[in-house]
Amino acid sequence: xxxxxxxxxxxxxxxxxxxxxxxxxxxxxxxxxxxxxxxxxxxxxxxxxxxxxxxxxxxxxxxxxxxxxxxxxxxxxxxxxxxxxxxxxxxxxxxxxxxxxxxxxxxxxxxxxxxxxxxxxxxxxxxxxxxxxxxxxxxxxxxxxxxxxxxxxxxxxxxxxxxxxxxxxxxxxxxxxxxxxxxxxxxxxxxxxxxxxxxxxxxx
Numbered sequence: 001x002x003x004x005x006x007x008x009x010x011x012x013x014x015x016x017x018x019x020x021x022x023x024x025x026x027x028x029x030x031x032x033x034x035x036x037x038x039x040x041x042x043x044x045x046x047x048x049x050x051x052x053x054x055x056x057x058x059x060x061x062x063x064x065x066x067x068x069x070x071x072x073x074x075x076x077x078x079x080x081x082x083x084x085x086x087x088x089x090x091x092x093x094x095x096x097x098x099x100x101x102x103x104x105x106x107x108x109x110x111x112x113x114x115x116x117x118x119x120x121x122x123x124x125x126x127x128x129x130x131x132x133x134x135x136x137x138x139x140x141x142x143x144x145x146x147x148x149x150x151x152x153x154x155x156x157x158x159x160x161x162x163x164x165x166x167x168x169x170x171x172x173x174x175x176x177x178x179x180x181x182x183x184x185x186x187x188x189x190x191x192x193x194x195x196x197x198x199x200x201x202x203x204x
Contacts, residue, residue, distance in 0.1 A: 022061045024051045026075060029068045034115035037122040039069055066129070073123075073137055076116040081140040083109045088148055095152035099203060102148045103173045103195045110177035111191070117181060121174070145170055152203060165202065172198050 028050035032042040044065050048055040062068045087105030091097045110117035120138070149166045150157045173195065180188055188194075 018061070021051070021053070025058060025061055025068060026072055030072045030076070030115060030119055033069065033072060033123065034118045037118065039123050042069075044068075069123075070137075072119060076120050077138040077141055079113075079116065080106075080109055080120065080138075081144060084141055084144040088144060095148075095154075096199075096203070098148050099152050099169075099199050100196050102144065103169065103199050104192050106170075106173050107177045107180075107191060107195055110174075111180050114181045117177070121178070142166075168202055169199070172202060 025047060028047050029042065032046055032050065033039070036042055042065070044055045044058055047065070047068065048058055051058075058068070062071070083105050084102055087101040088098050091101035145166045146157045146162060149169060150159070150162045153159075153162060153165065155162050176191075176194060176198065179186075180191070
C-alpha cells in the first residue's frame with residue numbers, strides 16, 4: 001500500500017522537469033487522500049511538503065487543491081476502467097466468462113492497489129466539485145459494467161433489468177473487495193472462486 005512514509009523514500013524529480021514534478025504531486029496527493037480518507041484533511045502545504053517544493057510552486061501545475069484532487073480521482077477511475085475493459089476483452093467469448101473476468105478484475109484492482117481504491121470510494125464523487133469540462137467522474141468504469149451485464153442478459157444497456165443487475169453485481173463485488181482491503185488480517189477464502197460463486201448466485 002502506498003503511504004506517505006513510503007513516498008518519502010522515492011527519488012525526487014529534478015527541478016525543471018515539469019512532467020515529473022506534476023507526477024510527484026499526484027502521487028503525493030493520492031497517498032494523503034488514501035491515508036486520511038477525506039479531502040478536508042489534506043492541504044496544499046501537506047502535498048508540497050511530501051513533494052519537496054514550496055506550496056506556491058504547486059500553482060505552476062494546478063490552479064488549486066481541488067484541481068489536484070480531481071486529477072487524482074480522474075486518473076484512478078481511468079486506471080480502473082482500463083483494468084476492467086482489458087479483462088473483459090481478453091476473457092473467453094461467453095457472456096458468463098466476461099462477467100467473471102469483470103468481477104475478478106474489479107476486486108483485484110482494489111486489493112492490489114488499496115491506496116487508489118480508497119481514494120475512489122472513501123471520498124464523495126463531487127467533493128471537490130468537478131470542473132465544467134468533466135461530465136461524470138467514473139462513468140467509463142460503470143459503462144464497462146453495464147455493457148457486460150447487458151451482454152449476459154441479452155438486453156439493452158437502458159433496460160431497467162440491466163441497471164438493476166449491474167448495481168447488484170457492483171454492490172456484491174465491492175463488498176467483498178472492501179472487506180478484504182479493510183480487514184486484511186482475516187483468513188479469507190481464495191478470491192476468484194468466491195467472486196465466481198457470487199456471480200453465479202446473482203446470475204443463475
